[in-house]
Amino acid sequence: MKKFMSEFKEFALKGNVMDMAIGVIIGAAFGNIVTALTDCFIQPIIALIGGTEVHGTIPLGNSGQALDYGTFLTAVINFIIMALILFCIIKATNKLMELGKKPEPKAAPTTKKCPYCLSEIPIEATKCAHCTSDLPKA
Ligand SMILES: [Zn+2]
Structure with missing residues (x-):
């Protein structure tokens, strides 16, 4: 039992456990940034370029149920636009990172x-x- 406890202590205090905990916390915070970026910048841009509200349903007989293809199409189109905008942002960021790098001086x-x-x-x-x-x- 003593060996078990010491092994557990070693495991819990290992550097990479702390690193992982910090990574999870940073990851959660970064998720908030991505959500804010989407809500504050990308959604208004989507709305500006005509938005994408597709309305339409297909009634299923007389059951009162309907296939809401409009909402589905709206979600798909908005996803494609968002992916496109994110792709452009990442491409621009990568270019900026490359500009910051200095070419290695020749020996x-x-x-x-x-x-x-x-x-x-x-x-x-x-x-x-x-x-x-x-x-x-x-
Ligand atoms: Zn010589």
Whole structure:
């Protein structure tokens, strides 16, 4: 039982359990941001570009029940528009991220070619290690 408790303690206090808990909390908060983005920005844009209210039902005989294809089509079209807008936002964000990155600076050369034997030698060398020629200072 003592071993079990110590194992449990090790498990519960493991770094990745805390990381996971934080990840879940951040994830929930991020979900709120996505919902707010949808409600505050994307829905008005959808409404602006003509909205998508499809009305229509197909009555099912005399039962009083009906197939509400209008509501269904509205949901499908709004989903496609939202996916399109989100796709554009993600594409723009990725482009911004790329702009922020600086190209890797090229490493300074550490070797040069001996002008007499064409071997690779250290850039600071004043005498070639291969042909023993005296080299002019670079
Ligand atoms: Zn040489």
